[in-house]
Amino acid sequence: MxxxxxxxxxxxxxxxxxxxxxxxxxxxxxxxxxxxxLRIEAARDFPFxxxxxxxxHQGMRCVACQICEKECPPKCIFIEKSxxxxxxxxxxxxxxxxxxxxxxxxxxxxxxxxxxxxxxAIKMDVDYDLSTDDRFGxxxxxxxxxxxxxxxxxxxxxxxxxxxxxxxxxxxxxxEAKAKTAAEARLTTTAVQPxxxxxx
Amino acid sequence: xxxxxxxxxxxxxxxMTGPSKEQLLELSMGPQHPSTHGVFRMKVVLDGERxxxxxxxxGYLHRNHEKIAESETYLGSMPYTDRLxxxxxxxxxxxxxxxxxxxxxxxxxxxxxxxxxxxxxxxxLQNHACLIGFLMQDMGSSGTPLMYAFREREKILDLFEALTxxxxxxxxxxxxxCRVDLPDGWLDQAKKVVxxxxxFLDEYxxxxxxxxxxxxxxxxxxxLSRELAVSAGISGPMARASGVDYDIRKVDHYSIYxxxxxxxxxxxxxxxxxxxxxxxxxxxxxxxxxxxxMRAVPAGPIVDPKMKIRGFRPKPGEAYGxxxxxxxxxxxxxxxxxSPNPYRYRVRPPSxxxxxxxxxxxxxxxxxxxxxxxxxxxxxxxxVDR
Amino acid sequence: xxxxxxxxxxxxxxxxxxKHWLLGxxxxxxxxxxxxxxxxxxxxxVFPLLFAITTLLERKGLGRIQNRYGPNxxxxxxxxxxxxxxxxxxTKEDIVPITADHAVHFLAPLLLVSASFMDYAVLPIGRxxxxxxxxxxxxxxxxVGSLMELAVFMAxxxxxxxxxxxxxxxxxxxxxxxxxxxxxxxxxxxxxAGSLSTVAIVNMQATYTGIWPHWFVFTPWGFAGxxxxxxxxxxxxxxxxxxxxxxxxxxxxxxxxxxxxxxxALFFMGEYIGMFATSGMAITLFLGGWSxxxxxxAWIPSYFWFFAKLLVLIAVFxxxxxxxxxxxxxxxxxxxxxxxxxMTLLNLLTAGIxxxxxxxxxxxxxxxxxxxVPCILLSRGLxxxxxxxxxxxxYSE
Numbered sequence: 001m002x003x004x005x006x007x008x009x010x011x012x013x014x015x016x017x018x019x020x021x022x023x024x025x026x027x028x029x030x031x032x033x034x035x036x037x038l039r040i041e042a043a044r045d046f047p048f049x050x051x052x053x054x055x056x057h058q059g060m061r062c063v064a065c066q067i068c069e070k071e072c073p074p075k076c077i078f079i080e081k082s083x084x085x086x087x088x089x090x091x092x093x094x095x096x097x098x099x100x101x102x103x104x105x106x107x108x109x110x111x112x113x114x115x116x117x118x119x120x121a122i123k124m125d126v127d128y129d130l131s132t133d134d135r136f137g138x139x140x141x142x143x144x145x146x147x148x149x150x151x152x153x154x155x156x157x158x159x160x161x162x163x164x165x166x167x168x169x170x171x172x173x174x175x176e177a178k179a180k181t182a183a184e185a186r187l188t189t190t191a192v193q194p195x196x197x198x199x200x
Numbered sequence: 201x202x203x204x205x206x207x208x209x210x211x212x213x214x215x216m217t218g219p220s221k222e223q224l225l226e227l228s229m230g231p232q233h234p235s236t237h238g239v240f241r242m243k244v245v246l247d248g249e250r251x252x253x254x255x256x257x258x259g260y261l262h263r264n265h266e267k268i269a270e271s272e273t274y275l276g277s278m279p280y281t282d283r284l285x286x287x288x289x290x291x292x293x294x295x296x297x298x299x300x301x302x303x304x305x306x307x308x309x310x311x312x313x314x315x316x317x318x319x320x321x322x323x324x325l326q327n328h329a330c331l332i333g334f335l336m337q338d339m340g341s342s343g344t345p346l347m348y349a350f351r352e353r354e355k356i357l358d359l360f361e362a363l364t365x366x367x368x369x370x371x372x373x374x375x376x377x378c379r380v381d382l383p384d385g386w387l388d389q390a391k392k393v394v395x396x397x398x399x400f401l402d403e404y405x406x407x408x409x410x411x412x413x414x415x416x417x418x419x420x421x422x423x424l425s426r427e428l429a430v431s432a433g434i435s436g437p438m439a440r441a442s443g444v445d446y447d448i449r450k451v452d453h454y455s456i457y458x459x460x461x462x463x464x465x466x467x468x469x470x471x472x473x474x475x476x477x478x479x480x481x482x483x484x485x486x487x488x489x490x491x492x493x494m495r496a497v498p499a500g501p502i503v504d505p506k507m508k509i510r511g512f513r514p515k516p517g518e519a520y521g522x523x524x525x526x527x528x529x530x531x532x533x534x535x536x537x538x539s540p541n542p543y544r545y546r547v548r549p550p551s552x553x554x555x556x557x558x559x560x561x562x563x564x565x566x567x568x569x570x571x572x573x574x575x576x577x578x579x580x581x582x583x584v585d586r
Numbered sequence: 587x588x589x590x591x592x593x594x595x596x597x598x599x600x601x602x603x604x605k606h607w608l609l610g611x612x613x614x615x616x617x618x619x620x621x622x623x624x625x626x627x628x629x630x631x632v633f634p635l636l637f638a639i640t641t642l643l644e645r646k647g648l649g650r651i652q653n654r655y656g657p658n659x660x661x662x663x664x665x666x667x668x669x670x671x672x673x674x675x676x677t678k679e680d681i682v683p684i685t686a687d688h689a690v691h692f693l694a695p696l697l698l699v700s701a702s703f704m705d706y707a708v709l710p711i712g713r714x715x716x717x718x719x720x721x722x723x724x725x726x727x728x729x730v731g732s733l734m735e736l737a738v739f740m741a742x743x744x745x746x747x748x749x750x751x752x753x754x755x756x757x758x759x760x761x762x763x764x765x766x767x768x769x770x771x772x773x774x775x776x777x778x779a780g781s782l783s784t785v786a787i788v789n790m791q792a793t794y795t796g797i798w799p800h801w802f803v804f805t806p807w808g809f810a811g812x813x814x815x816x817x818x819x820x821x822x823x824x825x826x827x828x829x830x831x832x833x834x835x836x837x838x839x840x841x842x843x844x845x846x847x848x849x850x851a852l853f854f855m856g857e858y859i860g861m862f863a864t865s866g867m868a869i870t871l872f873l874g875g876w877s878x879x880x881x882x883x884a885w886i887p888s889y890f891w892f893f894a895k896l897l898v899l900i901a902v903f904x905x906x907x908x909x910x911x912x913x914x915x916x917x918x919x920x921x922x923x924x925x926x927x928x929m930t931l932l933n934l935l936t937a938g939i940x941x942x943x944x945x946x947x948x949x950x951x952x953x954x955x956x957x958x959v960p961c962i963l964l965s966r967g968l969x970x971x972x973x974x975x976x977x978x979x980x981y982s983e
Binding site: 341566 | 652654913914
């Protein structure tokens with residue numbers, strides 16, 4: 001009969017109308033900015049630089065190897081290597097970036113810089129409230145604005161951060177063990193050599 | 201200023217036999233238009249309400265994708281392929297990864313293949329849901345079916361965000377597998393979403409399938425004959441709605457689609473209604489593939505262990521990799537000369553090739569039908585213009 | 587008990603009594619003019635207010651149908667949204683295309699609004715509450731309502747733009763085609779009531795047998811007439827599913843593309859006021875005007891019932907808009923000329939037979955069959971001619 005499909009359609013919309021007062025599934029709006037959507041852990045927005053410890057300049061993991069600058073597809077990272085070295089978390093002197101700029105108006109959040117970084121120094125942030133009224137410099141993040149602590153990283157990406165921390169701690173432990181055996185070897189060789197011929 | 205009459209028609213196409221020039225009206229359904237699915241322009245010559253000539257004008261979204269790829273590394277082009285058909289980023293990635301794997305002879309481990317199929321079919325689901333919503337919106341339903349479709353799409357996009365980090369620009373495939381493994385609980389959440397999906401399809405069918413107004417607007421409108429579909433190179437649901445039995449998943453046996461049983465719906469009339477219904481039925485088949493795949497995901501590595509991310513230099517040669525993207529046959533043709541950047545990188549965009557028959561479909565129809573026909577072809581300007 | 591009855595009657599006639607009391611303070615010479623003004627001013631205040639509330643209700647209603655909130659930022663639950671919209675339209679720049687015909691372009695919205703307000707002159711809003719009790723009230727209503735179509739065409743033509751011309755042509759064709767079933771559907775009521783006066787029609791329906799009212803919609807021919815009238819009214823007001831003239835996804839806004847600012851608001855208001863007027867006429871003709879649905883509810887004031895029925899019809903309009911896609915031009919015309927016109931003519935025949943058959947269940951049966959069978963046959967004929975049916979699909983493995 002004519003109109004039957006129309007009536008079925010109208011029944012469907014009536015069900016949605018009355019359902020929207022009753023069930024959450026039928027009214028999925030989140031009233032931003034009073035309510036926020038639950039953030040999903042793996043979400044990514046723009047990169048940031050990780051530093052260990054309390055001092056952002058001292059504890060920065062980045063050693064200015066410039067791999068991320070080369071691999072970035074839209075070329076939005078600009079790095080200038082420093083002339084001197086500073087000690088990193090393991091105490092070894094490394095270069096550091098004198099200038100590290102990311103132009104987030106160009107960045108396309110592809111995460112390739114994170115994938116290629118050998119030092120776990122650059123990770124993806126989740127902050128999206130970055131709009132500014134400064135058209136020229138406001139979206140060019142410099143080294144200081146990009147540096148956020150490892151505690152912050154653990155807060156926003158717990159699973160990833162604990163895996164990175166475990167791996168870095170393991171490497172550090174291996175480095176220390178190697179250094180200890182090397183130091184012990186050096187001690188024994190220096191102790192053995194002058195006493196040649198005489199029993200200890 | 202004598203502007204007593206309307207401006208005379210000025211067009212660079214000579215109309216065929218029929219009414220004299222003064223009676224024809226040239227309308228530009230211009231780049232800014234609520235229903236052209238992006239910046240797309242159609243120069244339409246009308247006789248009253250009937251279409252006499254139609255010339256599509258595109259290129260407003262050209263972004264030099266193929267030229268940029270010549271100066272990027274192979275991996276660096278992967279995020280750019282996300283932005284081709286921006287609704288279905290994962291299938292774009294997959295086609296490109298397939299092309300490079302053919303070029304360089306890389307093997308893909310089992311678990312990665314399963315993940316590729318799962319995410320690819322989820323992409324197909326959300327693309328078809330979007331398309332059906334947009335088609336109804338263009339026909340004047342003031343947004344109700346669109347909102348229902350987007351409600352379901354949001355659940356799938358949440359899954360993508362949990363897995364890849366981004367809702368739409370997923371950048372998920374790598375040469376030799378996938379970028380990241382499933383987080384805990386993802387598979388259960390995905391199973392729940394897929395189990396809920398048929399209920400939404402039933403509600404949609406109740407709202408629309410026997411709706412008389414929809415039937416009147418879409419049946420016998422924009423009929424694409426089987427011969428024209430084959431000779432114009434139409435692929436995807438548009439060709440299958442005209443009765444052409446060609447689904448690349450069944451023809452090429454790429455990835456592990458041979459292990460799943462699924463049917464391919466075919467239409468017989470080739471009108472807008474058939475294209476609409478074929479996509480609805482394809483969604484049901486995708487749900488069945490997903491259920492089969494999610495039951496059997498094996499453990500193992502997700503990327504070929506021999507692949508390095510940096511310094512990838514395939515041997516000189518060429519390769520064409522294609523998949524059954526939600527819109528049709530998406531293909532990548534790569535020519536390598538041994539350097540880290542491709543020598544020639546070419547995308548075969550299904551939306552553009554499907555669009556070439558727009559004039560044939562629209563001749564003799566009303567203006568209102570143009571919008572319905574364009575909606576049923578399922579174009580995304582990112583892919584048409586690259 | 588009689589006190590309560592007297593109180594109910596007082597409440598019912600309160601506006602009439604207020605008007606007479608005010609007129610007492612006016613010298614005798616000026617009384618006719620003042621009486622007219624006092625009758626008209628409440629209409630000009632109440633119905634635009636109803637228009638403002640309807641725009642909000644429509645957006646919130648459509649929102650809920652689409653699983654979202656409507657506007658809810660301006661004021662509690664978005665109640666001050668119409669004020670925000672009003673301020674916006676008043677402060678927008680009034681752009682008139684250089685090539686437009688300025689005089690006609692200016693007059694079109696004014697004519698639309700004036701014509702739609704004039705329709706209210708013959709609608710009885712409550713007991714004894716009609717502005718003018720014309721002997722040919724229904725005729726006056728339809729005559730003045732046709733002025734709206736003229737205004738639509740003036741708007742489309744004077745804008746000198748291809749989109750607007752297309753929209754105006756469509757609008758004229760649609761509105762003229764649907765005038766015919768609209769008027770024919772109301773003729774059955776006139777036949778039954780024996781008078782063109784709206785007051786007489788409502789008075790005939792305001793009686794009860796037991797608790798059931800004598801509304802014309804409760805008869806087979808009245809029900810069919812009501813449905814046909816409402817479909818034609820939807821088409822007359824250019825609302826979904828007949829809103830092709832303002833087909834938003836194809837020709838942007840049709841005949842009022844080139845209007846901005848307050849003139850656009852006037853167009854919008856004119857359309858909605860026209861919609862209320864046509865719904866008001868449907869209520870008057872078929873739904874018993876200001877009479878209560880059950881005799882034990884008759885103590886509630888009559889104007890309350892009129893507005894309650896009006897709000898129910900508005901809700902149905904919004905519901906239909908949220909569900910259906912729009913019809914194409916030729917399908918619209920087919921519906922008007924090939925389905926609705928024969929149905930209205932058959933309805934006339936049915937009403938005549940009803941009048942001459944004796945009272946009792948037999949005439950109910952005969953008339954119901956006479957209405958239902960042609961409806962089914964005509965619709966099947968429409969479908970078969972174009973072979974519209976749900977397709978079946980085969981699969982390949």
